[in-house]
Amino acid sequence: MAAKFLPTNQLASWLAELSGQYRTLVPRREGDAVVFRPFEEAFAPELGVRPTMSTKASVFPKCEPLMTFKYEKDEEDPGKVMVDVTERRDDAPAVVVGGRPCDVAGFFTFDRVYNTEKIKDLNYLARRENTFFVSLACEQPATTCFCNWVGGGPADTKGADVLMVPVSGGWLMEPVTDKGGELVASLEDGKAKEAEAQAVKDKANAAIGDAVDVSAAQDKLLALFDDAAFWEAQSSKCISCGTCTYLCPTCYCFNITDEKFGMEGVRMRTWDNCMSALFTMEASGHNPRPTKAHRLKNRVGHKFSYYPSLHDGNIACVGCGRCIKSCPVSVDIRAIVQNAIAAPAPEQEG
């Protein structure tokens, strides 16, 4: 499919055109943070810096109704109350513009869990199939970026419908899928910018440096499971705020809760996070992960060991670096993984 060119001064009109057909999410600056919000002409999208939030919420909202319920009194027999439950699902088509290649890659981590032969999460699937991505290639990787350690790259197109490459005067818009071709159909031809875009991508790929091989982490993290001293050292700074999981494009855990208003209500799904002490608290009061060391072990272990062991070696981290960049105390998942790989093998019992 032919690449198109989007001049800087036509960005707003193109986004306005998309907004006519789709819920169109773009990065917007709000205080210190850059978050994804529906496009509005009054706010120029912030495409210069990496968004603080990932694009996760476009497909997996922070909070969504799974179903509504209603209690109804039986007119004939007032003592009898029936209940009626209705599924809720939002599959309105959406386009997300300006997420990075690592953001989009995050959804593959979800897919392997939310869409299996046995179990299909229909709420997730409805939006996954109807959400399209115009990803922005990274010109210059940040110090926190390590997408290339985990199978990605600054100009990776996996999961994108269009790759948007910054060039002089605007962006080269490279369709990846048929849908992507449709999204950029109205734009002008981009042939003249192709060579420049390639140079931008080559430069970014070179700038990110050599990948560190983290495949040994799968066995090593398991081997260190009972090494409390190791995990206490790794988690000593952590303040259990949960920021790392909320910002992570691959963290997929959730809670389910009911809200009731009089005779009716809604069953909600909300993001949850394994760094919180209550996550595994059982009704008996017993908590299998009582300390932050236990919880950090689970977060890192899940991403680099348990998940890959179940999903053909795929790591549940896309190397976006958000958990490093936004952690108030700079806990660095890369360092933990490398420390685990470098740690001496624990003594085998008996």
Next chain:
Amino acid sequence: MTNASNPYLPAIGTIIETIQETPNIKTFRVVLNKEEDMKNFKFHPGQVGQLSVFGTGESTFVINSPPTRMDYLQFSVMRAGEVTTKLHSLSAGDQIGVRAPLGNWFPYEELKGKDIVFVGGGIGMAPLRTLLLYMLDKREDYGKISVLYGARSPQDMAFQYELPEWLERDDMTTRLTIDVESEGWEHSVGLIPNVLLEMNPSPDNCVAVTCGPPIMIKFTLQALQKLGFQDDQIITTLEKRMKCGVGICGRCNIGNKYVCMDGPVFTYKQLKEIPNEL
């Protein structure tokens, strides 16, 4: 799955009967409202369900009636928190949501021809009941059946309506025990592991199935080992906080195992192979 298409959507059921088992355990007998749901409902002993009180939430309970008795599905609920307290306020005629069956089950096919020792403590008798009744309904398929059921006091003993039958049957041995002496109590007094040692079941061609509070399990395991039971001759069930029940919400993992999908039933041998995070 009662709702094959949407794993979160409960079927609606009606409570047809409740039994106050003990001061804090109440049993619910539930029939799914859609006749064909009830007719097509298939499960194996040991599988669990999520019960919903719409407006309060969902919690996990073992289906403790056996698949051989499908007049209703029975759940016994110990009052522990919000959902269980709300459940305790319900009575016959009330509607609840049921997502079931979930999880794995006792290997009842592989246990054919073997002797079975059940060791249950408190509410831990609930999961054992489903397998015990199944085996009693298929009595000729199994060898010697012994049951040891312990509770803190006589009042804390559930399933009292069927204990006399268990005690009287001559094709099974039943031992009841309470922690400390109590007036009028005619059965054993003493902690479960000690009574188990006294019973002295032979491990030959025998499997022990145990469930109860963690501390009881711990000492019961030691007793079983003393009696010569090997790790693969001991079966137990695990409890974890659960939400989705179908391996998605990420709450119930131990390493790469999910208690809601790979469990709740495990042999002690399997437990030793998964990371130590119980």
